[in-house]
Amino acid sequence: MLALAIGIILGCCALGAGMAMIAGIGPGIGEGNAVAKACEAIGRQPECKGSVTTTMLMGCAVAETTGLYALVIAILLIFVAPGSLVGLLMETLEANPELITAFIK
């Protein structure tokens, strides 16, 4: 029973991390659009290549932010959440010994 509980915690953390990274779609599309437009602009006015590239990189970095928030959540879910959740479970069990018998059943 305890193994099952820990397994559910770990599995749900991994699932949540995977689902959080769905957010990667947004920045992907956004940055693709930005680069496409920058290529068009350079094709039309090759003399503006420098400033267009700088502005594009800048915009790409800002557009990436939402994806990075998702990445931070995913990293927390994979590396931090399981440990603290399992620790919480153990603490609860230690504080309430009557729960242990329920778990062993």
Next chain:
Amino acid sequence: MKQKSRSFIAVDILYILMMVLPFIAGMTLKILTKQATTGISITGAQIYLDIPFPIQNLVITEAQINSWLVIIAVLGICLYMTHGISVKGKLKRQVLAEWAVEACESMVKGSMGEYFVGFAPFIAAILTLSALSSLSSLLGLFPPTSDVNITAGWAILVFILITYYKFKCGPVMYVKSFCNPVAMAPLNIISEIATPISMAFRHYGNVLSGSVIAVLIATGLQGLSHMLLGWLPGFLGSFPFLQVGLPAILSLYFDLFSGLLQAYIFAMLTMLYVAGGFDIDEYERRKRKKQLKAQNSSAN
């Protein structure tokens, strides 16, 4: 051209040592303290010291130590570049130093305006510190920028600067800048708080994701080479041939390009936010008004 004197060369060597030794010290410290691991090992910064303090323990981590080492190295670079500087300019390094200063000043002038030229040293410091911190991962060190505490520290510093320059036109104007239009005030406040958070997470997330992906790919290549080349006899069978060189190609993007780009973006965003929060026309108007008032009162 005059021959360099012996003492000049000695001081030069001292400065070069100041540049190189911190990184060597960091590598030695890492080799001495890091436990050997196999397989995937993605950990945060190692904790070196845990000093008991009244409210909370003062923790000295690998990221902090490495960022101090980078600071010493930057100081060494600056001293070396400006050593033996003269009006006539005999040395090659003086040309390089002048170019760097001029490039930084023109960048600050271009994106912040004439009023903020004094910001050039600060921006240059952020740029070099961030770039060298990210590049230190090339030497196998723990890059300080992949610890959120370090980047959050810089972001909070920038946030204080933004708030200071918003307050320069008076507290009334500061409150007014959020209520434009009034219905959007809560969103404006949230976006103001989100500024340092997004700056810190952007830099940290980019560098950290690079190192995580590098570790995953290196481990994957090890498994792949065991699968493909495991039939080789003896030692050759267990040697991960695919791990040699291939991860370096990724490192070219994640460590070199991404690190330098993030440094540039952090500096650029600092300039944009600080300059964007400050209304220069309003400030000049208030200054003139105050001067007029002072003149009137002194005339009376």
